[in-house]
Amino acid sequence: MKALLIGCGKMGGALLGRWVKSPEWSFTVVDPMAQDLPDDVRLFRDREELGSELFDLVIVAVKPQLIDAVLPGYEQYLGATGCVGSIAAGCSVARLQSALGDVSVIRIMPNLPASIGQGVSGLFAGPKCTPAQRSGVESLMQQAGTTVWVDEEDALDRVTAVAGSGPGYVFEIARTYIEAAEALGFTTAQARALVLDTMAGAVEMARRSDESVETLRNSVTSKNGTTQAGLDALNGDGTLTELMRRTTRAAYDRAVELR
Ligand SMILES: NC(=O)C1=CN([C@@H]2O[C@H](COP(=O)(O)OP(=O)(O)OC[C@H]3O[C@@H](n4cnc5c(N)ncnc54)[C@H](O)[C@@H]3O)[C@@H](O)[C@H]2O)C=CC1
Ligand SMILES: O=C(O)[C@@H]1CCC=N1
Numbered sequence: 001m002k003a004l005l006i007g008c009g010k011m012g013g014a015l016l017g018r019w020v021k022s023p024e025w026s027f028t029v030v031d032p033m034a035q036d037l038p039d040d041v042r043l044f045r046d047r048e049e050l051g052s053e054l055f056d057l058v059i060v061a062v063k064p065q066l067i068d069a070v071l072p073g074y075e076q077y078l079g080a081t082g083c084v085g086s087i088a089a090g091c092s093v094a095r096l097q098s099a100l101g102d103v104s105v106i107r108i109m110p111n112l113p114a115s116i117g118q119g120v121s122g123l124f125a126g127p128k129c130t131p132a133q134r135s136g137v138e139s140l141m142q143q144a145g146t147t148v149w150v151d152e153e154d155a156l157d158r159v160t161a162v163a164g165s166g167p168g169y170v171f172e173i174a175r176t177y178i179e180a181a182e183a184l185g186f187t188t189a190q191a192r193a194l195v196l197d198t199m200a201g202a203v204e205m206a207r208r209s210d211e212s213v214e215t216l217r218n219s220v221t222s223k224n225g226t227t228q229a230g231l232d233a234l235n236g237d238g239t240l241t242e243l244m245r246r247t248t249r250a251a252y253d254r255a256v257e258l259r
Contacts, residue, residue: 001025001136004055004077006047006070008034011087012061014115016041018143025140028055047074054079057136060086060096064258067091071099078103083133089160090258093126093153104128106137107156109164110144119145122159124152157259161252169247174199 001024005012008031016027020038028042030050037043044050055077062070067088078084083104086096093105105126113119121141125134134149141147150156174195181191206213221227234240 001056002054002079003027003057003059003140004050004074005029005031005059005061006074007031007060007062007066008037008043009061011110011112011114012059013037014112014119015059015061015087015110015140015144017115018117019140021143022140028053047077050077053077054082056082057140058082058084060084060088060091062088064088064091067095068099071096075100075103081130081132083129083137085137088258089164090157090255092259093124095259097126102128104130104133106133107153108137108141109156109159110141111163111165112167114144117143117145120163121145121147122156122163123147123149124156125149157255158252160255161248165251170199 003019003025005016005027008016008029012029012031013034016029017038019025020027020041026040027038028044028050029037030044030047032045034043056079058074058078060067060071078100083106084096084100085106085108087108087110089109091107093107096105097103106129107124107126109122111119111121114121121144123134123138123141138147138149148159150159177195177199178188178191181195182188186194202216206216209216211219217231221231
């Protein structure tokens with residue numbers, strides 16, 4: 001099976017690093033700038049260099065704003081039973097088809113921990129997709145972490161707001177948490193270890209537990225103790241709850257604008 005990746009930057013590169021572990025697939029990239037690709041991946045700087053080659057899967061991994069300029073013409077490289085996979089945020093099946101014609105499209109919303117096989121991806125199959133196309137894309141994405149199919153396209157934009165952009169929120173929360181630890185007197189190295197290992201340990205514990213995260217939170221919190229004091233400051237008046245709602249809503253609204 002042959003896959004063509006259009007754009008191989010941060011997200012395309014993270015996925016490709018996992019996909020090359022699938023021996024049944026070979027990979028070709030078109031990207032004017034990409035560097036340091038895995039062994040055995042062919043790189044072309046311009047699509048004209050592809051000649052008359054056909055692919056089973058064409059993955060779109062350029063910025064959404066480039067879709068209309070870059071994609072027209074790529075339909076000629078799609079084999080008869082081939083399909084297009086797009087990771088572009090927001091960009092709808094209808095917009096991809098207006099650039100590429102009446103092709104099969106699967107939208108994919110991965111996130112950056114795919115680079116270590118711990119991503120989570122939402123998947124949405126457009127109306128023309130066959131079961132074989134769905135399972136081919138699903139097995140590739142499973143190399144990058146877990147997968148969740150959604151059956152309406154709007155849900156993929158909601159996946160984007162929660163999980164696609166999610167690592168950005170987590171890194172920002174970690175950054176401010178580390179700054180707070182430094183303000184209490186720890187060195188940057190100490191603060192980084194204390195915060196990241198606390199976050200990783202707490203998240204892993206929640207993943208392995210059948211308890212709700214609320215119950216787990218309560219198991220840390222002694223009446224009138226230190227955690228209670230911290231939590232009162234963190235979300236005593238519901239500010240954090242409201243902030244997380246606004247955060248995910250803003251990302252969803254932006255995905256809708258990019259359709
Ligand atoms: N970065 C992330 O965490 C995530 C990104 N995405 C989506 O992935 C897509 C790419 O985002 P990033 O990798 O972050 O951006 P990026 O800027 O790192 O990568 C884009 C790549 O496209 C290449 N490119 C530009 N013009 C091109 C052309 N004419 N032909 C072929 N390649 C071309 C660039 O050289 C670059 O390597 C976007 O649509 C974004 O919405 C989706 C989920 C997560
Ligand atoms: O920020 C963005 O638009 C892309 C999509 C999800 C994560 N990064």
